[in-house]
Amino acid sequence: MTDAAASRALAAPSAEGALAALARRAEAVAIPLGALLAGVAAFSLFLALLGHSPAEFFALVWRGGFGTAFSWENTLSRAAPLLLAALCVALPARLGLVVIGGEGAIVLGGLAAGATAMVVGWAPGALGLPLMALAAMAVGGAWIGAVGWLRHHRGVNETIASLLMAYIAIALLNHLVEGPLRDPASLNKPSTPPLPDWLRIGEIPGVGVHWGLAFGALACVLAWVLIERTRWGFAARIAGGNVRAAQLQGLPVGALILGFTALAGAMAGLVGFFEVAAVHGAANGSLISGYGYAGILIAFLARHNPLAIIPVAVLVGGLEASGGLVQRRMDLPDATVLVLEGMVFVAILLGETLYGRFRMFRPELWGRA
Amino acid sequence: MTVAAATAKGAPGLETVGMTMRFGAFTALEDVSIAVAPGTVHALLGENGAGKSTLVKCVMGVQKASDGQIMVAGREVDVPSPRAAHAMGLGMVYQHFTLAPSLTAAENLVLSRDDAPAVIDWAKERAGLEAFMGGMPFRVALETPVGRLAAGERQRLEILKQLYLGRRFLILDEPTSVLTPEEADEALGFIRALARSGDITVLMITHKFREVDAFCDEVSILRRGRHVGGGRAATLSHGAMAEMMIGAPPPERPKRAPKNPGPAALSVRGLCARDRSGLKTIEIEDFEVRAGEIVGVAGVSGNGQMELVEALAGQRPIQAGTVAVMGAPFHATRAEAQAHGVRWLPEEPLRNACAPGMSVAENVAFRSFDANGFWVSAAALRKVAAPLASAFNVKCASIDAPISTLSGGNVQRAALARELSGDVRLLICANPCFGLDFGAAGEIRARLMAARDAGAAVLLISEDLDEVMDLSDRVVVMSEGRIAYQAAAAEADRAEIGRRMAGRR
Incomplete structure (x- = not known):
């Protein structure tokens, strides 16, 4: 075979090549799906041991999360913050960093949005809202960006740092809304002053869900483009795949880490902004809702692929939306859904060890029957 | 029996x-x-x-x-x-x-x-x-x-x-x-x-x-x-x-064709860096590699050779001293490496020079992915990588397969395809034939010689003394983080090199 013919053969995928490419991609879908099923199976066993019917549980999850137009509305409004919260995990993960403290950036982003509203309350929505969003993104970005800085310049483990910083963030929120930023009128629940109507975000017409859903989905698409189609994303994937190789190529690893962690924090900050401007109407303790932690589960289930985050976030959103119904009908505690999420997460982590173990996903081994 | x-x-x-x-x-x-x-x-x-x-x-x-x-x-x-x-x-x-x-x-x-x-x-x-x-x-x-x-x-x-x-x-x-x-x-x-x-x-x-x-x-x-x-x-x-x-007569050892080396491509002055243990330092006082010559660095594993490569590659902080490439200060940034044609071939390329989970095509494109502006397209990468992969005889099921599925020799060939294409003026390699069979090692040595003959400066760091003696125009011995001996290969004495490697004078 001549060189030209050989390079054509390499470049042009044959029918068999297409099958091989499909098999390679299928692994990234099949293993998380298998882990999801394994987690569900383990949870069913758990329910059965407690004397409850797993079938009834999942029927209720279906009804509460996906069965009616109303449950879909509920599901999607929970999915909206989860999309952005999952990006806060997925973006650094592509660089090989496990950041699990998105909750901190969410809380501080919301606080920044609420505090900004106190200053720009005079401004019309077209000016005030972008300012609030920018403040939320800046604070969230600085918070997670600091985790990246500590990692790169001081060698501090990013997982631990981000988790511990989340506790600091929550303490800061509590301190500020109970002290300097407190609205004297908020008696039972210390809050920043309520947002004026023109600084509130409404619903997407015809969907019944606030605009955070559209922004979250758009952010996922843009994040995918950034990672898969731009030189920065490519450089980040090299650094995530092997940091020594990235250094050898002269890539600015430090700048990539800072940039991606800051961007991730900005996404989490936006969650806080939407929670304040579209849901709670003020910054208060309701911001500590666990979206940051659910985002970890979603990002891992989606294998840190921003496009895959969209369906997974809807799935998890539906699960959480059905929590109330399950609680009422089956007399199970609120935390039951969390038990399910935890079991799925453990199954996902175990599933990580299975990559490359199955012959059907490794076309290069097919010939050797 | x-x-x-x-x-x-x-x-x-x-x-x-x-x-x-x-x-x-x-x-x-x-x-x-x-x-x-x-x-x-x-x-x-x-x-x-x-x-x-x-x-x-x-x-x-x-x-x-x-x-x-x-x-x-x-x-x-x-x-x-x-x-x-x-x-x-x-x-x-x-x-x-x-x-x-x-x-x-x-x-x-x-x-x-x-x-x-x-x-x-x-x-x-x-x-x-x-x-x-x-x-x-x-x-x-x-x-x-x-x-x-x-x-x-x-x-x-x-x-x-x-x-x-x-x-x-x-x-x-x-x-x-x-x-x-x-x-x-x-x-x-x-x-x-x-x-x-x-x-x-x-x-x-x-x-x-x-x-x-x-x-x-x-x-x-x-x-x-x-x-x-x-x-x-x-x-x-x-x-x-x-x-x-x-299973065949052994490949002929490449012959050295002595040439007059050109100007200094890499010069290191008073370089200090910590070693892996963090307790000792490596100190390279004065060291040059000229265009058109192969300088072989011999030494027992763990005497600062890897730290030297890492310091040059920007993987290890430099505490003092200067590194210059083509006379200009060099900090191992991508722009500098591209401007001066600096290329690397580390040992165990899968561990040190490739992202194992990325495809062969992507790995081959590490040098060139950002040449065409902001956007990166998989098709364009494949178009660049496919002819390179076949020119360097990379054997793989598909260039879309993860590079970790290739054999050691083919990973090294893919790394060579990436590092030896284009304008190569300084090539730094460490144990490039480590773990490869005779055939693949011979092929890689021939490519190093060819790069040298084309005018590139080659720094070859190897724990295989035979490899250093066969390929180099000049031999340097490192011991305890320092350069213990330098000589033209023709005049180098094996026994003397052995003594210097052991840290004796």
């Missing part, structure tokens, strides 16, 4: 009969029968992937052979586990040290015993160790922490440990790869003396024909999982052994 069961002192002989090992459809060993006579040193030769380690693992009970028998001291035995192998007196010394560096030799020896008591009576143990050492032709300081022993001493201690544990059949896996030539001769002389006196029987995996000639009695050669030949070491020529190993 029948062999005596054991020597008078109890060192057993060992035979494998029809050993076969299959992994799925892949046959790693096929019908391998070798016989190691008691009290001899038997060399096991073969290229990477020839099945040497599989054979040894089967003998040591690490893997269960699909078929075949093992005979120890003339009796057929079953070796289900390493523990069982140890009980039969079989022991293995690995390429890399397995002693705890912070413990003394005495502590290491006692703790390695399976029957070490929960509470150790050190006075009694020391007396026992002294008695044991008294019977050995060689002594090691018992009270010195192992970390402070020289590499050669540590290797001898590894062997003493096996004897102390009562093992009389030793398998040595490339025992001299971390030693200077002098230390290697000493350690192997010690091993041969023990075998001659009937204390041990040795099966030694090696690549070095010189060691076979000087220290081994018999040879067995494996190729592609089959036993293809062997016999008395004294009767086999190097050419015959090499031919059996690779």
Whole structure:
């Protein structure tokens, strides 16, 4: 075979090549799906041991999360913050960093949005809202960006740092809304002053869900483009795949880490902004809702692929939306859904060890029957 | 062929009969029968992937052979586990040290015993160790922490440990790869003396024909999982052994075509950096590589060569000094590397130069992905990578397959395809042929020579002294983080280099 013919053969995928490419991609879908099923199976066993019917549980999850137009509305409004919260995990993960403290950036982003509203309350929505969003993104970005800085310049483990910083963030929120930023009128629940109507975000017409859903989905698409189609994303994937190789190529690893962690924090900050401007109407303790932690589960289930985050976030959103119904009908505690999420997460982590173990996903081994 | 069961002192002989090992459809060993006579040193030769380690693992009970028998001291035995192998007196010394560096030799020896008591009576143990050492032709300081022993001493201690544990059949896996030539001769002389006196029987995996000639009695050669030949070491020529190993006459060593080197491509002045332990520093006072020459850096592993490469590559902070490329200061940024044509070939490319999970095409495109602006398209990467991959004979199912699915030689070829394309003016490589078979190594050496002949400056850091001597125009020896010796290759004296590698003047 001549060189030209050989390079054509390499470049042009044959029918068999297409099958091989499909098999390679299928692994990234099949293993998380298998882990999801394994987690569900383990949870069913758990329910059965407690004397409850797993079938009834999942029927209720279906009804509460996906069965009616109303449950879909509920599901999607929970999915909206989860999309952005999952990006806060997925973006650094592509660089090989496990950041699990998105909750901190969410809380501080919301606080920044609420505090900004106190200053720009005079401004019309077209000016005030972008300012609030920018403040939320800046604070969230600085918070997670600091985790990246500590990692790169001081060698501090990013997982631990981000988790511990989340506790600091929550303490800061509590301190500020109970002290300097407190609205004297908020008696039972210390809050920043309520947002004026023109600084509130409404619903997407015809969907019944606030605009955070559209922004979250758009952010996922843009994040995918950034990672898969731009030189920065490519450089980040090299650094995530092997940091020594990235250094050898002269890539600015430090700048990539800072940039991606800051961007991730900005996404989490936006969650806080939407929670304040579209849901709670003020910054208060309701911001500590666990979206940051659910985002970890979603990002891992989606294998840190921003496009895959969209369906997974809807799935998890539906699960959480059905929590109330399950609680009422089956007399199970609120935390039951969390038990399910935890079991799925453990199954996902175990599933990580299975990559490359199955012959059907490794076309290069097919010939050797 | 029948062999005596054991020597008078109890060192057993060992035979494998029809050993076969299959992994799925892949046959790693096929019908391998070798016989190691008691009290001899038997060399096991073969290229990477020839099945040497599989054979040894089967003998040591690490893997269960699909078929075949093992005979120890003339009796057929079953070796289900390493523990069982140890009980039969079989022991293995690995390429890399397995002693705890912070413990003394005495502590290491006692703790390695399976029957070490929960509470150790050190006075009694020391007396026992002294008695044991008294019977050995060689002594090691018992009270010195192992970390402070020289590499050669540590290797001898590894062997003493096996004897102390009562093992009389030793398998040595490339025992001299971390030693200077002098230390290697000493350690192997010690091993041969023990075998001659009937204390041990040795099966030694090696690549070095010189060691076979000087220290081994018999040879067995494996190729592609089959036993293809062997016999008395004294009767086999190097050419015959090499031919059996690779199944064809050995590739000709590339010839050096002396040329007048051009201006300095890489100059290092007063470079200081921490070494891996963080306790010592490497200090390179004055060092140059000129266009059109290959400068070979020889040295025993762990004497600062890797730290030097890392400092040049921006992977290790530089504490003082300057690095200049083509006369301009160099900080290992991408822009500088691209402007001056600086390329890298580190050892074990999968670990050091590739992202294992990314595709072959993506890995080949690491140098060029940002050449066309902001956007990166998979199709464009493939278009660049496909001709490069075929020009460098990268064999893969598809260039979309993850690079981690390729064999070592093909990963190195893919790295070469990336690093040697375009305008190469300075090439820095470290152990580029480590772990590759003859064919692939020869091909890579030829490419280095070709790059040099095309006017590139090549810095070749290698733990293989033969490689350095064959390829280099100038030879540099590193020892204890410093440059201990520099000479033109034509005038370099092997014995002098060996002494400098050992840190002596």
